[in-house]
Amino acid sequence: MRLQLLRAKLRAKKAIKPVIGSLVGGLAIGMLRLTRHFDPIKTANFFGGLTRRFGPLLPEQRIGRANLAAAFPDKSPAEIETILAGVWENLGRVAAEFAHLDHVWDYDPDHPERGRVEITPRTLELFEQLRLDGKPALIFASHLGNWELPAVAAVAHGLDTAVLFRRPNIASVDRIIQELRAVKMGTLVAAGSSAPFKLAQALQDGKHVAMLVDQHFSNGVDVTFFGRKAKANPMLARLLRQIECPIHGVRLVRLPDNRFRAELSEEIPPARDANGRIDIQGTMQAVTSVIEGWVREHPEQWLWLHRRWR
Incomplete structure (x- = not known):
């Protein structure tokens, strides 16, 4: 019974x-x-x-x-x-x-004082370097501040990008989100079995591949985050092993009065093994350490609401 x-x-x-x-x-x-x-x-x-x-x-x-x-x-x-x-x-x-992705990013290089976004001189310099050097690059972000806007910013200022994203489980929600994201977010690549191949091709084509890397990934590599073991998605480091290129982090920090500050990190040196190959775990640890530093600066802007440690 x-x-x-x-x-x-x-x-x-x-x-x-x-x-x-x-x-x-x-x-x-x-x-x-x-x-x-x-x-x-x-x-x-x-x-x-x-x-x-x-x-x-x-x-x-x-x-x-x-x-x-x-x-x-x-x-x-x-x-x-x-x-x-x-x-x-x-x-x-x-x-x-x-809902306003096509309006929130309002940075005008000729009149930066008129918009809601401020960008440090070093970030502008790094961005121009990425835009003009003719090389692909890997760019990582975290769920800090507004994590959707960096992709909008890249396209708005001429950076050719391919962005990895995770589809919502509800098909109707997925459709409306795709409509909103498709406005000005570059090439969108859905997470799945074919994503690594599509992203590798994007790098070979000279694009700048971007992804969020701060959530739990069951089959990931071990990293230390805030002194505790966590699992990180190794895709970024595996792509780097196939196609070596610069790695940068990007964050869009929330400021008072509905303003933002956009920042690109300096190039992150990858870890290498004794034979000089990209060390997957070591490289993901280097990336995770950068994110930890960001979160320590602005803990109220990171998404603590998911089970990062399991």
Whole structure:
């Protein structure tokens, strides 16, 4: 009898899952399309305040709290909660800004003072070097600040890019997100079995391949992140082993008054084994260490809400 009830529950769960997916997908599409009709800054303020207030009620709050307590054992519970509030606010702002990807990036090299984005002179120098040197490059980013905007910035200023992305599980949400991303984000390559081949070809064609590298990857290589072992996706280092080229990190940090600062890192030297080949694990550790440094500077802007350590 118990086995029959269990099977009935599983069948019911399987049957209702597409319905829930359709409802969630419809809601997400409606919200994204509706958001585009409102002022980007006011919308970001609204969504940031909304998620700051209601995000802590979600189960991810416990994950974020545990992650922060382990990463920053010297911080008090009150400091941890303050950081978490900022994490939720940043997530809400990213969601609102996503609907306005074609408007949020407004940097004008001739009149930088007029926009919401500031760029350091060294970053401008590095960007021009990448744009004009005729070489491919690997560019990594993390879920810090607004992680969608660097791809928009690259295309806006003439950098030929191929960007790895992960498709949402809900097909209808995937379609609307692809529509928004397709505006000004270069060549988009969906994660999957064919992605490494497509990205390797992009590098051979002289493109600049970009990807987020700071989430758990079950079959990844071991790295140390905030003193704890974690799994990192080795794709970036494996691509580098096939086609050697410069590696740079990019981040778009959130500033007060709805402003941003875009930064490119200096070239990251890859690790090599005794025979001079690219060391996969060592290179991913070098990349992870750069990201850890970024997160330590702005912990309230990183996505602590996922299980990075398992």
